[in-house]
Amino acid sequence: MPKVIKQDGSIFQDDWVVVERPADGESLNLPDQPALIPADLWLAGKEHYIGRKNVGVWFDSHQEPEILAGLVNELDVIAVNFPKFADGRGYSIARLLRERLGYRNELRAIGDVLLDQLQFMKRCGFDRFVLRADKNAEEAARCLNFFSQGYQAATDTEVPLFRRRAS
Amino acid sequence: MYVYDKHDRQMAAERVEQFRDQTRRALAGELAEDEFLPLRLQNGLYVQRLAPMLRIAVPYGMLRSAQLRRLARISRDYDKGYAHFTTRQNVQLNWPAVEDVPNILAELAEVEMHANQTSGNCIRNTTTDQFSGVQADEIADPRPYCEIIRQWSTFHPEFAFLPRKFKVAVNASEHSDRAAIQVHDIGLQLVRNASGELGFRVHVGGGLGRTPMVGPVIREYLPEKDLLTYLEAVLRVYNRYGRRDNKFKARIKILVKALTPEGFAEKVEAEWAHIKDSPTQLTREAIEKFQTYFTEPAYEQVPDVSDDLATRRFEDRTFDQWMAHNVDVHKKPGYAIVTLTMKKTGTPPGDVSDRQLEQIADLADEYSFGEARVTHQQNAVLADVRQDRLFELWQAIRPMGFATANLNKLTDVICCPGGDYCALANAKSIPVAEAIQRKFEDLDYLYDIGDLDLNISGCMNACGHHHVGNIGVLGVDKKGQEFYQISLGGSSHHDAAIGKILGPSFARDDMPDVIKSIIDVYVDNRTQEEAFLDTYRRIGIDPFKERVYA
DSSP states (O other), X not given: OOEEEETTSOEEEOOOEEOOOOOTTOOOOOOSSOEEEEHHHHHHTHHHHTTOTXXXXXXXXXXXXXXXXXXXXXXXXXXXXXXXXXXXXXXXXXXXXXXXXXXXXXXXXXESOOGGGHHXXXXXXXXXXXXXXXXXXXXXXXXXXXXXXXXSOBTTBSSOHHHHHHO | OOOOOHHHHHHXXXXXXXXXHHHHHXXXXXXXXXXXXXXXXXXXXXXXXXXXXXXXXXXXXXXEHHHHXXXXXXXXXXXXXXXXXXXXXXXXXXSOOGGGHHHHHHHHHHTTOBOTTSSSSSBOOOEEOTTTTTOTXXXXXXXHHHHHHHXXXXXXXXXXXXXXXXXXXXEOBSSOOTTOGGGSSEEEEEEEOTTOOEEEEEEESOBOTTSOBOOOEEEEEEEGGGHHHHHHHHHHHHHHHSOOSOGGGOSHHHXXXXXXXXXXXXXXXXXXXXXXXXXXXXXXXXXXXHHGGGOOOOOOOOOOOHHHHHHHHHHOHHHHHHHHHHEEEOSSTTEEEEEEOOOOTTSOTTEEEHHXXXXXXXXHHHHSTTEEEEOTTSOEEEEEEEGGGHHXXXXXHTTTTOOOSOTTSTTSOEEOOGGGTOSSOSSOXXXXXXHHHHHTOOHHHHHHHOSOOEEEESSTTOTTOGGGSSEEEEXXXXXXXXXXXXXXXXXXXXXXXXXXXXXXXXXXXXXXXXHHHHHHHHHHHOOTTOXXXXXXXXXXXXXXXXXXXX
16 A cells, blocks of 8 residues: 655555556456556546546656546546656646646656655645655655745746735 | 845755755765756756866856855865856856765855756756847847746746756847857847837757757747746647657757747647736736846946047057957947956866956956856956946956957867866867967967857867857767867857868867868958858858868
């Protein structure tokens, strides 16, 4: 069971598991636990999945969140995978899900998620973080809170500093 | 000049404490080297061939005297007593200890300086013309926009892990481009539209390195209020679609080329349509607020003093040469722009000692309202010198080594640190620069050759911008031996062009004579009016080839 970090750095455990993309020709097997399945496969079988509370989706970094336009709030959990921490596409995916597609539910960072990337993820709209297993979740609270504010608007701050200064 | 408010101060302090924590974890083995790498790079820290190197940001090249003095102190206390002006208006320390870097950053923050995003795959320091605000043909002062971009790009949460580094430059002059905007990832040219409103012409996808390219225009006119939303759209398209599978194909220029400039522009426009009216759109009040930091200093009403200067120049030929080459016209009567050249033969281009940094600080206080500027040609500028004090200033700077009257001449070499310092370099660059400088020591000969950009890079990464030198020199490695490849016809100015390779490379010892042969071809073929580049463009590369490889 993964340890999950919230935006305030607190830690809890839950049952969500990430279901890898099945090999070509094989079908997706849902486990008994709540499962995150590849977003495109969820879309392909959406009649089957909509309304199922224990099925969420995950995006890989090369995927386009726009494929779920109009449907995102049918999901309780969306995850974005960081295949390598230096792959920054997940930040754009998160902002698009939140700011463009209006996703309001849980947005989870998975994959190569390290402590020093949490602050950026939080600003881009992630509210749950599953750290890479070898990293110490107890340090997350400190790493999430080095900065008291940011210059730019992002998902967490609608108004950039230049407008806040002026008022 | 920009002055931090409480928000800037707070974030600068928070950044230092964050990096202190990261450095502690790295030294304790809690962060793997590859995990610490992007964190230290985004705080300016490289680990180089001989020692770590710290690249300190000088936003758009502006420095107050107190900042120069602090740089001098830091270079003395933490380094070997000298620093290096880079080709992107930054300052580098060559020998700091990794564990000292958090303290160095704390000392920098005290004088409103930092090393944020001076390296790594993120948005780098924004650069501009070193004559901003003091030249006559400027459309508007570019520095408020540079500061707006600096703040927007600083710790931008979406763009901290781009496919590759990303450089923005802004130019405001109508007739010149000292910021080389067409060889940047984004080049912004300030323009006015038919109604006289300010905006930008946007170039995207220029760059040097392995695949040199002049950046195409993807938008002819962008209203100034839309600056940040449009940049955000460009960056988002790049972040999502730029190549990440091959480091050498990851710059935005490759994406622009793959999509074609039109195709790329369409993607940007589509993204921008969603965000152009977001709160990131600039307000008039915000732009005006930023402009208040870049108002004119307290100029005195003084007339031009051409008669007196003419007499002095007539009496002293060396002063006359310095006036002719290192002093530029100022927009205010009675004032002048002075470039302090850092290219004295025998010193690596761009290197300054702690003492020299303090001398520049003293000169700035005495002659130029306490401010100095760094140029991407690795010189320093005093932008607001009274003409009636030019002779006195010249006398003061001669013993300091800042008065070599070779600005924009062949010996005003742009040069990277090269194989003497840099782990990436294939070959040394500084000794080549010096050997060429020695070959062309005679000033009359140098002036007769006229304005000429000679750029030297020690490797493909092109920190010496060799592709855009009128004469470019690239260090290459052939079976462990250092060789040098020459290109001709590059330009980083309004008529930006990538130089063409002359032919097989040369051994280091041959380089001064090879350059001399190239110059001879120019001198033999030029018409009276022609600069080197003009002659090259008229006669082509073949006459140069024939002479050099004869």
